[in-house]
Amino acid sequence: MPGYVIFNIDIKKPNEYKEYVEKVTPIANKFGGKYIVRGGEAEVIEGTWTYPRTIIIKFPSYEKALEWYSSEEYKPIKKIRLDNSVSNGMIIKGV
Numbered sequence: 001m002p003g004y005v006i007f008n009i010d011i012k013k014p015n016e017y018k019e020y021v022e023k024v025t026p027i028a029n030k031f032g033g034k035y036i037v038r039g040g041e042a043e044v045i046e047g048t049w050t051y052p053r054t055i056i057i058k059f060p061s062y063e064k065a066l067e068w069y070s071s072e073e074y075k076p077i078k079k080i081r082l083d084n085s086v087s088n089g090m091i092i093k094g095v
Contacts, residue, residue, distance in 0.1 A: 002058050002094040003065030005033070010051035013084040020080040027077060031068035032060040050088060062093040 011017045025035070037056035042049075059065035068074055069091060081087070 001062065002060060003062030004092050004094050005055075005057040005059065005065050005069065005089065006092065007053075007055040007087050007089040008049060008051045009053040009055065009081075009085050009087040011053060011085045016080070017084040020077060020084065023077045023080070024074075027071070027073045028057055028068060030073065031071070032064050033057045033068060034059075051086065058094070062091065065091045 028035070034057065035055070036058050037054055039053050039055070042054060057065070059068065069078075
């Protein structure tokens with residue numbers, strides 16, 4: 001059963017955030033992650049979607065998504081995102 005990482009992000013420092021974008025993809029790929037949404041045009045149809053950018057990464061399993069997020073490889077990259085943006089995130093089991 002796949003696992004999905006979903007972030008809703010507001011980038012505060014776009015120039016610095018570019019480093020995150022460049023470095024995160026190879027690490028996600030290493031854990032089997034594939035980006036299925038990375039920004040793009042969107043329309044909120046119900047409720048409140050807090051930030052303007054949405055990211056969805058599909059992993060082979062929920063456990064693999066958790067492993068990626070907690071990995072030593074991702075830790076310094078995650079800091080770049082946290083230092084340059086505000087976000088909500090979750091890891092969820094898929095079907």
